[in-house]
Amino acid sequence: MAPRTALAPDPHGPGGRLQPLDDAGTPLGPPEAVPDLAAAVAAREAADRPRWVWAAADSAYAPLLPRLPDRLARCHDLRLVEPLLLAHEGRFGAPRSLGAAWSRLRGLPVPDDLPEPGLADADDGQDTLFAPDRLQLPPGADPLTAVVAVHAEQQRRIAAIADPAARQRFRLLAAAESAGALVAAEIAHDGLPWRTDVHDRLLTELLGPRPTVPGAQPRRLAELAVELQHALGAKPFNPDSHTQVLRAFAEAGIQLGSTRSWELKGIDHPAAALLIRYKELARIHVAHGWAWQDAWARGGRFRPEYVVGGVVSGRWASRGGGALQIPRILRRAVVADPGWLLVVADAAQLEPRVLAALSQDAGLARTAAGGDLYEALAVTAFQGDRDKAKLGLLGAMYGQTSGDIGPLLNTLRRRYPAAMGYVEAAARTGEDGGTVASRLGRVCPPATAAFLDLTEADTSGEAGGRTARARGRFTRNYVIQASAADWALALLAALRRRLHDLPAAGPADRPHLVFFQHDEVMVHTPANLADEVAAAVAEAAEEARRLVFGDTPVRFPLSTAVVDCYADAK
DNA sequence: TCACCGGGCGCC
DNA sequence: AAAGGGCGCCCGGTGA
DSSP, X not given: OOSEEEEEEOSXXXXXXXXXXXTXXXXXXXXXXXXXXXXHHHHHHHHHOOEEEESXXXXXXXXXXXXXXXXXXXXXXXXXXXXXXXXXXXXXXXXXXXXXXXXXXXXXXXXXXXXXXXHHHXXXXXOGGGOOOOSOOOTTOOHHHHHHHHHHHXXXXXXXXXXXXXXXXXXXXXXXXXXXXXXXXXXXXXXXXXXXHHHHHHHHHHHOXXXXXXXXXXXXXXXXXXXXXXXXXXXXXXXXXXXXXXXXXXXXXXXXXXXXXXXXXXXXXXXXXXXXXXXXXXXXXXXXXXXXXXXXXXXGEEOOOEETTOSTXXXXXXXXXXXXXXXXXXXXXXXXXXTEEEEEEEETTHHHHHHXXXXXXXXXXXXXXXXXXXHHHHHHHSTTOHHHHHHHHHHHHHTOOSTTOHHHHHHHXXXXXXXXXXXXXXXXXXXXXXXXXXXXXXXOOOOXXXXXXXXXXXXXXXXHXXXXXXXXXXXXXHHHHHHHHHHHHHHHHHHHHHHHHSOOSSGGGSOEEEEEOSSEEEEXXXXXXXXXXXXXXXXXXXXXXXXXXXXXXXXXXXXXXXXXXXXXXX
């Protein structure tokens, strides 16, 4: 039996080709053409559970999902592993498609990556069956041959990482990133349960009835615009226009530096509160209102389009739909199907815990061994003032220097020298033009060429110094955010495997992931399995801790809720 | 008319 | 005095 199997779908039609591989990527047999790729994949999955090797999940896995009887356990996604390797090798930004990797391997001219498809592409009426081939292979190149060759090369490059521990962590990174590709495709396929009737009711309560003319302003927004105008004694103006708002306030004798809500909150005038409310409601209307519902939440499911590895830190991004920015108030619309429940789990205070584990600061690790890290920190170092403890630690992780934070940072530096030294070293590396990496080896992008050209005289000047400090804040935060993303990906992979292994009557009755947001996961599960799912999440978090951080006293507790409705989770 | 930019704010 | 990291999305405004 083959530990790995390369897979390449035919560009047209349901067939494809397969080839068994060993773990180094060496073929164990000849390529095999199959007329029904889904059936052939399902049969081999049942027999062997190989790690599937493909160019990219969106072209190789997503089209199979509707025709597969069950999920695939493992994959190696060349399109995701390639940029991880390139960055690790100091070649950040090189094209990452299968064709680009293949061309590099063959010494051919390397094609640029195609631009990411945007909303416009999804909306232009094109049949997705005829979407352009995104593999970027040179004419005449055989996709399966390229998949096999590029995979063997990636395995060789991973094996070439000199430090055994770093190599092992990078293997984990590649596996976790690839598991993310499976999860993202499956969430897009299954969708997050979304009650459009509840969403409608919320929108109507907030905005007034749905306008009958598409694009018309909802009643409540129109009313607020008029109330705002009257409160200022102004002529009609557009509250969506920054400049018009500033002018209207100025004419009423209120000088604003901006229209930001935090500035408005300090203005003692009825117009300020009206504008804040207008902006809140307008935001919901334009970003997650009726138009969004029509486009993204039809048929009782919201299908987010995640972009795995879309953020340099390894966080996921989303493409259209705003999956990672759903306003809290709309969580009311996320309701489990009848007989099902939602298990919602989020990692509590993930980033400071990651800092404690990364820096191996014994003192900070002690505060992170129990429940509320900020409370423990406050008791130890801030006379019980939890707000100060939280502010100080966040400031340390983000590189904040403004406000009254200096004394807090000094306290932290005194009490937790290893932790503070860790982030400050990362910041210095960035200020000096260097790169930093996550725990598992995701390397941050280099500074821009313009930055690297700055001389020491430049960076000790005002503008250059600002640029250098901005770069320092980025690398300072990167080591934490990216290592937190490592942990979250490992959690996701471990949880997905556990869910797959839970006993279920059939694939349709199996608990499945429906949402992922940086440090939070949601599983839609038959009600009778909810407790087992909650236990699986906790076990997955513990597994992720062990895999990513090894022997650390730091714990990564989850706050887990079993609910009917997302809004009740916390 | 279109592409791009920055403001502003949603989420972490 | 000000100097908080990462995104996506929509808007108005601007310049080609």
